[in-house]
Amino acid sequence: MSNWGNRVAAELKNLNPKNLGRVGVLLGGRSAEREISLLSGNGVLQALLAKGVDAHAFDPGLQNPAEIGHHGFDRIFIALHGRFGEDGTIQGLLELLEIPYTGSRVLASAMAIDKVATKQIWLSNQLATPRFDLLRSNSDWKKIVDNLGLPLFVKPAHEGSSLGLSRVNQLEELPAAYELAAKFDSAILVEECIVGAELTCPIVGEGDGAEALPVIRIVPPLAGYDFHHKYFSNETQYLCPTGFDQALEKEVQTLALAAYRSLGCRTWGRADVMLDEKNGNKPYLLEMNTSPGMTSHSLVPMAAKAAGVNYDDLVLWLLLQTLKTNPVAGARK
Ligand SMILES: Nc1ncnc2c1ncn2[C@@H]1O[C@H](COP(=O)(O)OP(=O)(O)O)[C@@H](O)[C@H]1O
Ligand SMILES: [Mg+2]
DSSP: OOHHHHHHHHHHHTOOGGGGOEEEEEOOOSSTTHHHHHHHHHHHHHHHHHTTOEEEEEOTTTSOGGGGGGSOOSEEEEOOOSTTTTSSHHHHHHHHHTOOBSSOOHHHHHHHHOHHHHHHHHHHTTOOOOOEEEEOTTOOHHHHHHHHOSSEEEEESSOOTTTTOEEEOSGGGHHHHHHHHHTTOSOEEEEEOOOSOEEEEEEESOGGGOEEOOOEEEEOOTTOOOHHHHHHOSSOEEESSOSSOHHHHHHHHHHHHHHHHHHTOOSEEEEEEEEEGGGTTEEEEEEEESSOOOSTTOHHHHHHHHTTOOHHHHHHHHHHGGGGOOSSTTOOO
């Protein structure tokens, strides 16, 4: 079993679930990823109930978020994705209410949801991420193609789950890709395409205690990796171990861990990474997810399982981290 697997077993061994008190599971919400969050949150809720935790669902998409403080929650598991759930807003509310919660705090959440801010932090820490530019309606499309090459990826800076994202193969397609992304966001980024294998690496813990879980390789069907395939297709294959040599897996884990620490993340996160096959499989960071999916298809539960930790134990351990909360909001340890 991995280091982390042993830590989880030790920390859960003498836990009395009743000591966690009354637990709120935030699920659903108002973002474009509402449906995924309902699947994540219901999985989390069932796991906590199975463990004997006094857990209750709260849906800030249906219920007034301002009422979270009226439910007597002692701690909260955030199973929301995207805006108003993963972006620092609900985290700020919980800080004000002084209710401990899972996941990154305000600053790290807000930075990680912003792909541009994230890349700037990574670049300033010499962590590899694809070259990029910002797009505007009057951008010089040709200059962008001359600078970043083709194909390109165009994406909204703040949306997740591949919404509004396009792969652009020719200069003529770039304005339409911009228009599509602009439906979702006012800040649009364009990135050079990294051609090679796609990996994802979950990180758990905080500061010096943070650890990388096993790396997963995502092998999409030929049609590409879009919103549908990411969550509902049986054609996407997930390989863990990845099939690459251990030195490369270790390199990806080291990069993902540095990426997590540089943003000041807490509890858990998941870095999306592409390997540049033309450049000796050099890994490049795409983004950091600070409230990763917890559905039955999801990647963090898959990596945890490979590390010897089942879904229910993973959920309970994540919740348990709220007992060790660092009192300084946003502190980078
Ligand atoms: N620069 C890039 N090079 C190659 N593939 C990319 C690039 N950017 C995005 N992709 C592909 O698009 C997917 C979604 O992009 P990502 O930045 O992770 O946004 P999100 O998951 O928030 O929609 C990635 O998993 C990858 O398959
Ligand atoms: Mg992603």
